[in-house]
Amino acid sequence: MLRNLTIKSQLVILISFMATLLLVIGGIGLNGMGKADEGLQRVYDDRTVPLMDLSSLVKATDRIRINALVAATAPWADVAIKANADTLRLDKEIDTLWAHYTRTAMAADEKALAEHFEAQWKTYKASRDVTMKLAMESDFEASRDNAFKDAAPKFEAVYTSLSKLIELQGTEARHEFETSRSRYETSRVIAIAAILLGLGLAAWLGFLLIRAITGPLNAAVKLARSVAEGDLTQRVDVHSTNEIGQLMQALREMTDNLAKVVGQVRSGTDTVATASNQIAAGNLDLSSRTEEQASSLEETASSM
The missing domain is CATH 1.20.5 (Single alpha-helices involved in coiled-coils or other helix-helix interfaces)
Incomplete structure (x- = not known):
């Protein structure tokens, strides 16, 4: 195969092969690092940040629930009015957090659960507003009755949905980790296989190149020595045109x-x-x- 190629061409082929092998292995490594970076970015942007938003949502909803209970059990209407003002502020904070959360990439089950939470939250807010309205009108008995019998069960449903969303972030993060781990193992196996294959081919090409150069040179040296000794009967075989x-x-x-x-x-x-x-x-x-x-x-x- 290399017999009729010039020595320059043979060296160019070998060097080009080694350079290509280096590029392939480097490409595999860069691709693996790129995928790992994408995985980490998804974990942060789509799981860690949403988890922080949901944690803040839990704190805000807890404070809203406490405000409703404070208003329902207040001794006078001014306390209920103050609690209601804080609740309205928290509503805006929750709206901002929820809008930020829903802009992230969601799995299908996560999206369905988020839509379910939105419906539950609207239902709870309507019942909570009744509790607040009755308390601000000093109808504390009716306010307490609504808070414990109607708003409380609806809040529990909201809290359960939020807990499931938080748990889902951990599940999805775990899935992303396992995917990245699997991708790493695949890249590792491919890289090792490419290295071994490349080393084998490089050794084989090197052996052919060495044999193609040193074999004829040894024959030339032997012939020159024979001529120097006066032996002109040596047979000279030519097997290439390089x-x-x-x-x-x-x-x-x-x-x-x-x-x-x-x-x-x-x-x-x-x-x-x-x-x-x-x-x-x-x-x-x-x-x-x-x-x-x-x-x-x-x-x-x-x-x-």
């Missing part, structure tokens, strides 16, 4: 050319040796003939 393959091809051509040059030198040497032998043989033949002529001359001279 820089290493080009080096091996050049070494093969060099070896082949050296072998041809050596062969030509040997052929020339043999030719020179043959010519030398022929010259030597001619010289011997000439010398022999010279000796024969000398002998003939000597014989001729003797006969004269």
